[in-house]
Amino acid sequence: MKVQSSKEFKLQREVEYGTPEQNKAVKEIVADIKQEGDAALLRYTERFDGAALTAAGLRVTEEELQAAYGRVEESFVTAIRAAAANIRAFHARQKRNSWMDLQPDGTILGQIIRPLKRVGVYVPGGKAAYPSSVLMNVIPAQIAGVPEIVMVTPPSTGGTEGIDPYILVAAAEAGVNEIYRVGGAQAIAALAFGTASIAPVDKICGPGNIYVALAKREVYGAVDIDSIAGPSEIVVLADDTAEAAYVAADLLSQAEHDEMASAILVTPSQRLAEAVAAEVERQLQELPREAIARASVDNYGAIIVVESLAEGISVVNRLAPEHLEIVTEDPMGLLGSIENAGAVFLGPYSSEPVGDYFAGPNHIIPTNGTARFSSPVDVDDFIKKSSLIYYSKEALLQDGATIIELARREGLEGHARAIEIRLQNEAKGGDGNGK
Template sequence: MKIKSIGGNTAVSLKRSISAGTEEQRKAVRTIIDGVIKRGDAAVADFTKRFDGADVSDPRVSEQEIKESYSMLKQEDVDTLKAAISNIKEYHERQLTSSWFYHREDGTMLGQKITPLDSAGVYVPGGTAAYPSSVLMNVIPAIVAGVGRIVLASPPGKDGRLSPGVLVAAAELGIKEMYKIGGAQAIAALAYGTETISPVDKITGPGNIYVALAKREVFGQVDIDMLAGPSEIAVLADQTANPREIAADLLSQAEHDAMASSVLVTDSHSLAEAVQKEVDRQLEELPRKDIARQSIDDHGCIYVAETIDDAVTAVNELAPEHLEIVTENPEALLGKIKHAGAIFLGRYSSEPVGDYFAGPNHVLPTNGTARFSSPLSVEDFQKRSSIISYSKEAFRENAERIAAFARMEGLEAHARAIESRNGEED
């Protein structure tokens, strides 16, 4: 892991050269989407066979499959899922806001009406991996928001089945509509519908490059959560931090993906050197060490700043997805952090605590977009409508100004719409 000294105006970045897919990938995604639009279920089945190696004549998950999934999980794993669900629900329920209205003295009433989306589709990565945490983090805010219909789609294994953990997590949340389809064909089916699957209004959830490109293609037909890139972590630490723990936290992201980024920013040369040695040592013990090694070599770095304030400045430039602050007094630095998807304070707030169990959402902005984006939340599954009830008194007082404003923009019909009411007594 490289060590670099920074100070003053030295630029740092987590941004990686992540393309919007190759021309070949974009064409493939467009072909898949067009196929699903034209041939519906048949196209979905064909693509599932081709890309996932699974025969899924009926993509719906059956009650029997859900029951069998429970029998395949340890009871303690089910209990852990239930505990996580409780924590995540409690946190997201605090995000709920209500419609609001107010009245002016002239009798005008203004406000904002909040309405949940009618439907949402949640995409959960699958196949060779299982991500029940993705189920929880995408479904729970939709439930809390009051979404009427929530649909889950996930790629099957070659046996045509979904991960037991994914199915149990969805069942514990009361999801009844689940489909064994993945990739761009799943995104297309959720966006445009097929004979079996009714379309949804919004699609959330992570996936590979084909899923990301498909979400980009269908945006406008439906809403999407974000176009997320590979995972990333930045740790802001001083000499009081434990090198072994910091190294472990950095590697927790590196094992995700060869494109994942792990960065330490510190004002301590001794900590930097100790963490560098620990990363090398711990890498050799990881089951996914080849992936983690490539991530660390290509996208990992240790930045040593002259002062802790310089380190904070660097962190704000990074705008990381996950930020751990492991200093003598982490709360004292919180107010200085402007850009981060999620902020973990102190030694015991290791990033995986947030990934799985604490309560806040782990669907976070990546690749520097924390400068202007936020974590997935209840608000993402709601719409806001402006309410205007203008009184006669307010209309009479402001009609001339409104008409003049319209003519200032060259919109005569707008002005006449106002003047058609002006002077009327009924």
């Protein structure tokens, strides 16, 4: 990894997100699915995932789901249950309730919370299978009360059923049974627009590679999306007290996700910068996914030497990373200055994979600088709110003139008259029915 000064460093998102070719490919895939439905879905699944399916074979059967248990270790089932319990406990704290406020004049104002009816969750499965993402998608949706949760994941990671058995077991543990073996941009478009085999959803959540992220951006508006949760990112803000081997390991933990993942160290310590660069090189050679991680650090990685921790914080806030680790003498003391980061990990033992798998917070987190304005997946992603207004006669008599004033200032006489007709009727001693 190249050690550079903050002046030399250029923000990745200042260039187009994804290459022009990737953007063009995604637009074509989405348009084809919209127009041709299943036919295009099957064609792209064969082209990108090498699976020649029929429409009847798109959905995973209950037998396949149960058979997957025979292909995973008991220790995995124990681990996924323990992780699920932590994720459930964390997200249960986010649940909102409807509320109503009764005022002395009889007015009732409130907010009604309802779950979305049908949501699609994307579970990545291209370069690696992500059973942990099943839990991160499904548990908050269940806590919100979503009745129909549909899962899609590509068939490319193998297994006799064509889907990684660990993903299937995680789905069965989470209680999902509508699962389709499709991935990439074609899966996102199928969820958004529907095909003969897959009924459309109201919202799509979940992380994925650049094709998934661009497709979610493309279908937004036809459906809602959680955020752009694309190739993983980590920024470590560290001072001279940090352990170089730990920092390097944490950088590589995200670099190994994807050639487009980004891993960045920001430090005022030239010594640490050089030690981490050497450690990254040493640890890379021992990493099974060396080629992916090397491409990531070569193209999207950086070690940025800043003048001070204060400058480091301003670099971090510009980057707005998905994950930020603060490994300094007093990490808690710096927390208040962090404005943009999807998840913040404090101190040398809060290694990023603790959050990826187990602590409880969601690992589906905005990337590419979008942590400036969006948040990790949570229970709120799976609800919608309706406002409730009940105005009593007394309240309308009291506020009516003010409402009329505001309506007439906007030149909307029809609005003003809707109020005025009631005020006039009441002034005449009306019965409240306009008579």
